[in-house]
Amino acid sequence: DIQMTQSPSTLSASVGDRVTITCRASQSISVWLAWYQQNPGKAPNLLIYDASSLESGVPSRFSGSGSGTEFTLTISSLQPADFATYYCQQYSTSRWTFGQGTKVEIK
């Protein structure tokens, strides 16, 4: 299976900060990468798909980039609702895998 590694595992930031989360795949996955946001006790919510496409209804402060094995999720100006855990996910094969998650905490 393709392994997905996120960094950092935890990130402390303030409202208004620009935040970047990195996801690396153990082999090339082209652009077949998604990002999800999860709040405690809730289901994940799709933010970005195909590495850089913004899901409908998701604020434009979220953006994604990358291809091959290196990807980033950027939040341009962190808002209170953005303090959550973020997961990357590859879907280049019929065995989907997630990164271990990045928790964005209030500094």
Added chain:
Amino acid sequence: EVQLVESGGGLVQSGGSLRLSCAASGFIFSRHWMHWIRQAPGKGLEWVSRTTSDGSSTSYADSVKGRFTISRDNVKNTLYLQMNSLRAEDTAVYFCARGRRMGAPSPFDSWGQGTLVVVSS
């Protein structure tokens, strides 16, 4: 509005069985691949299983292969997960989710609220 509602979770002894259901509404269920994903307490997300839109092809994570069976009823608009030979490490919230694209590997654009399965040893 797309809705996915899981049910069937609960407390079961190690070695026991449980069947989860996921009732879908608000979209053409028969056109989408569907998935089960789980999350152990305090842990990350783990993809469990997938079925194609007509149920003719399925795939499983190695951790559940041979013990879990995914199926669907496109008349009842319901997804199932039959879980046998349950182990303590299967304790998790189980989510069903819809594949975003029809007929190809894709991300999950709609999720249920999850149902908790606790396996006691």
